[in-house]
Amino acid sequence: MPRASLPLARALAVDPEPRAWPGAARDYNRPMHDVVVYSRKGCHLCDVVKQTLTQIQREADFEWREMDIDADPELRQKYNDEVPVVFIDGRKAFKYRINAREFLRALAKRA
Numbered sequence: 348m349p350r351a352s353l354p355l356a357r358a359l360a361v362d363p364e365p366r367a368w369p370g371a372a373r374d375y376n377r378p379m380h381d382v383v384v385y386s387r388k389g390c391h392l393c394d395v396v397k398q399t400l401t402q403i404q405r406e407a408d409f410e411w412r413e414m415d416i417d418a419d420p421e422l423r424q425k426y427n428d429e430v431p432v433v434f435i436d437g438r439k440a441f442k443y444r445i446n447a448r449e450f451l452r453a454l455a456k457r458a
Contacts, residue, residue, distance in 0.1 A: 382433065383433070385422060392444065393430055
């Protein structure tokens, strides 16, 4: 093999030891975060939170879904005066407003 291609051959060689790839298994085998936004129609703060989550989603590994509290009497009673409320992996994380940096930190804590 010519000398010039030896470094390329080494770079393309597959390393049989997964631990040689720091974080590789952790990054690909961890479960995706579940984010729930409790909101209602006509709520400006809810719209802002949902827009922020859509933008943040490009940078982090999570899916989010919206729950309309007015469609469920139990949810309306529980969150009527707190919308929007954001839960991460089943735990209340934010209400009223969300900051992208703080949201990403909260995701990291639950990893």
